[in-house]
Amino acid sequence: MSIVCADDYRSRARGLLPAPLWDFIEGGSGDELTVDANRLAFDRISLRPRVLVDVSERSTATSVFGAALASPIGIAPTAYQRMLHPEGEVATARGAGQAGGLFVVSIFASRTLEEIAAAATGPLWLQLYWLRQRSALSRLVARAETAGYQALVLTVDAPVIGKRLRDLRNGFAIDAGVRAVNLDDALTEGKHISTPGTSAIATHAAATFDTSITWADLSWLRSTTALPLVLKGILTAEDAELAVAHGVDGIIVSNHGGRQLDGAIPAMRALPEVVAAVAGRVPVLLDGGVRRGRDILIALASGADAVLIGRPALWALTVDGSDGVAHLLSMLTEELSHTMALTGRPKLADLDPTVLA
Numbered sequence: 377m378s379i380v381c382a383d384d385y386r387s388r389a390r391g392l393l394p395a396p397l398w399d400f401i402e403g404g405s406g407d408e409l410t411v412d413a414n415r416l417a418f419d420r421i422s423l424r425p426r427v428l429v430d431v432s433e434r435s436t437a438t439s440v441f442g443a444a445l446a447s448p449i450g451i452a453p454t455a456y457q458r459m460l461h462p463e464g465e466v467a468t469a470r471g472a473g474q475a476g477g478l479f480v481v482s483i484f485a486s487r488t489l490e491e492i493a494a495a496a497t498g499p500l501w502l503q504l505y506w507l508r509q510r511s512a513l514s515r516l517v518a519r520a521e522t523a524g525y526q527a528l529v530l531t532v533d534a535p536v537i538g539k540r541l542r543d544l545r546n547g548f549a550i551d552a553g554v555r556a557v558n559l560d561d562a563l564t565e566g567k568h569i570s571t572p573g574t575s576a577i578a579t580h581a582a583a584t585f586d587t588s589i590t591w592a593d594l595s596w597l598r599s600t601t602a603l604p605l606v607l608k609g610i611l612t613a614e615d616a617e618l619a620v621a622h623g624v625d626g627i628i629v630s631n632h633g634g635r636q637l638d639g640a641i642p643a644m645r646a647l648p649e650v651v652a653a654v655a656g657r658v659p660v661l662l663d664g665g666v667r668r669g670r671d672i673l674i675a676l677a678s679g680a681d682a683v684l685i686g687r688p689a690l691w692a693l694t695v696d697g698s699d700g701v702a703h704l705l706s707m708l709t710e711e712l713s714h715t716m717a718l719t720g721r722p723k724l725a726d727l728d729p730t731v732l733a
């Protein structure tokens with residue numbers, strides 16, 4: 377059967393992966409209320425189409441921090457992609473580049489920053505968790521700058537790892553042959569040991585993440601780099617205000633795909649208050665539950681500058697490596713363009729709240 381939407385990759389990928397790995401990707405925290413709510417928030421919004429508009433010429437092209445993108449769609453950071461495909465993040469970078477998309481590389485990537493950069497033809501950003509060992513962070517930042525990464529993303533919604541019941545029941549651990557190769561062994565050991573009732577990821581994060589950081593610490597990260605700094609995991613107007621006040625260059629509205637605080641507000645529902653607080657001062661991106669061109673149009677009409685996709689990119693990578701990732705991004709771009717035609721909004725600039733009901 378042909379693959380004609382993102383969920384078709386999901387069905388295929390599920391059949392290819394062992395159950396504990398599938399659960400790691402697919403699962404969320406607690407009762408997975410926020411995983412479901414991320415999707416429902418999009419499904420509850422209807423569209424107000426305008427008719428007899430010339431939609432013969434449509435454009436999805438845009439840019440973020442000066443980098444051209446074929447469409448406002450990028451790939452969210454996700455750890456350990458070699459668990460899903462032998463080429464891991466190298467395949468994702470190649471696929472994203474082929475489709476003209478942004479790729480945010482996880483600090484827990486399983487290919488080196490330099491290998492990924494060599495394969496990329498589109499913009500790369502590097503995502504960081506705040507490790508206790510600051511010297512490891514500053515070394516990564518320097519390597520990212522040298523390799524041509526264009527922004528840093530600090531994930532701020534994970535001082536501790538969410539209580540992910542599937543991983544705990546499965547005693548989830550990272551495959552023995554897959555490592556976070558950009559970090560010293562001392563920062564990665566223990567993640568391969570499976571113990572029923574525990575998640576090696578949660579245990580390891582507890583040992584290595586700095587849970588004491590506050591807004592005041594951002595200036596240290598700033599002092600290590602001239603790259604734009606983006607915060608990932610903002611869900612409130614209050615924190616958006618603080619982010620801008622602390623000189624952050626961009627915001628990703630995200631609840632980590634429902635993997636952190638269960639019951640957190642769906643990303644799409646949080647977006648309008650963040651957009652209002654930011655008032656155009658820095659770009660605002662969104663991730664969480666984006667599966668369709670329609671979802672992307674809704675997010676853009678609500679004020680997002682771009683969206684990121686997490687799990688769908690992993691499904692596509694599992695099924696068909698870089699070709700899958702490129703096909704997925706192109707398909708979502710095509711769905712966005714198609715929805716723009718059917719709503720009578722041929723340009724991204726036409727997307728505003730009047731299209732939403």
Ligand SMILES: Cc1cc2nc3c(=O)[nH]c(=O)nc-3n(C[C@H](O)[C@H](O)[C@H](O)COP(=O)(O)O)c2cc1C
Pocket residue numbers: 400401402414452453454455482483484503531608630631632633634635663664665666684685686687688
């Ligand atoms: C398997 C997996 C691994 C992830 N790893 C990271 C990570 O290393 N860093 C991070 O900031 N977010 C990570 N995330 C969260 C994603 O960046 C993103 O916020 C989320 O997947 C978006 O929701 P979606 O999957 O519904 O598109 C991960 C998500 C998944 C599913």
Ligand SMILES: CCCCCCC(=O)C(=O)O
Pocket residue numbers: 455484534577578580581632635
């Ligand atoms: C200590 C390893 C932590 C990896 C966390 C990856 C992630 O963010 C996720 O959601 O899973």
